Amino acid sequence: MPRRTKAEAEATREALLDAAEDVFLEKGVSRTSLEHIARHAGMTRGAVYWHFKNKADLFHAMLDRVKMPLQQIIDDITAERQASGPLNTLRLATLHAFEMLERPRSCRVHTILMHRCEFISDINPVELQNRLASDCREVVRRCFQQAHDEGLLIDEIAPDVATLMLHSMIGGLVHDWLRAPDSFSLRESGGEAIDSLFQLITRSARS
Amino acid sequence: MPRRTKAEAEATREALLDAAEDVFLEKGVSRTSLEHIARHAGMTRGAVYWHFKNKADLFHAMLDRVKMPLQQIIDDITAERQASGPLNTLRLATLHAFEMLERPRSCRVHTILMHRCEFISDINPVELQNRLASDCREVVRRCFQQAHDEGLLIDEIAPDVATLMLHSMIGGLVHDWLRAPDSFSLRESGGEAIDSLFQLITRSARS
């Protein structure tokens, strides 16, 4: 029974993307065929090829439904640069990214990106994440530099080192948590670790 | 021209594994066929099927030629628990793992593991890394606990939090560096970040 209403067509498109998330998460991207996805959504491959050009197109459509955590951090930092100082801006942006990641769809999609796929067509997530990481590091670095200039950072830590510490901690926490979300709480334990880092490198807190 | 001497047969086995590293690294595991690997080594698929049962078997043989960095850290910690205190043991073990990772073969294989493969047969690297991460965290935690009991750790940081901080920093640094080895030096910049962390959480250094 083809040709539903326009709203129903959009619903099946979303259903196909939902199914893609499920199957990608379970079997990995390269091992799932479009047939798998279609059947999991209760349809056939024809529906997939109607809504999407091919597997890569579907994959990118799936990515478009979520926001990259590093992009979120970049946006948060550049948006509210006043707040209560650069260090607090960094800390809050990080915690905000953690909150976003705990949303089910975000969690699934980013787990797929980090642990369930290697390449997709010619645009691979490694390069994508690479650019994002580079941009994010630069924004964070400028923030730490500003904190340093305002005397908020302790002398023992150079802005570049603080940048690497924060950036690697974020990446490591996200990576580990997405691999095993039940092993610890990203918001609680992860947030605690981030808070501790900022407590350690903030001058006023240690005198 | 088949049937060289036994030593030459072993050499072709190694050549096949070398080729596998190259091609996996370039195209990703799922997108490389055994034909690709064989041709890159100057042979045919038959040679591959003689030395290895299938792709998964070859993959695991490739893994067996290197040591997991987290396993290295575990071994280092459990081996030389005397050294100059638990904190220094942790620090040196981490830096040692970084050194190991900069060896070409280690670098290639672990890049493949982190960024070029999703699943391989029924044994997937995610589960493998998961167990390792869990074990390593436990060993590190015990080490931090000992440091805490000996009064080496500052009061602001609980052993569990220190564990998560160190573990996530290691994971993040390795992850980022393997994705873009030219963006920074793991030994230098990464080591500096690790050193700074230990400097921040060590009591004697701040009074």
Added chain:
DNA sequence: ACACGCATACATACATGAATGTAAATGCCA
């Protein structure tokens, strides 16, 4: 209000290519 026509939203069928596993053939060393 109702029939008409067309574009839409799928399902089905088919052709192609690629990767796999295996069996047979072949040469080389001991």
Added chain:
DNA sequence: TGGCATTTACATTCATGTATGTATGCGTGT
């Protein structure tokens, strides 16, 4: 000469892309 290392050839499976079929929603004219 016989078993080892490797190639070649073949059958099978599987995913893809495309082409075609088809029924329905929806706008249009009257």
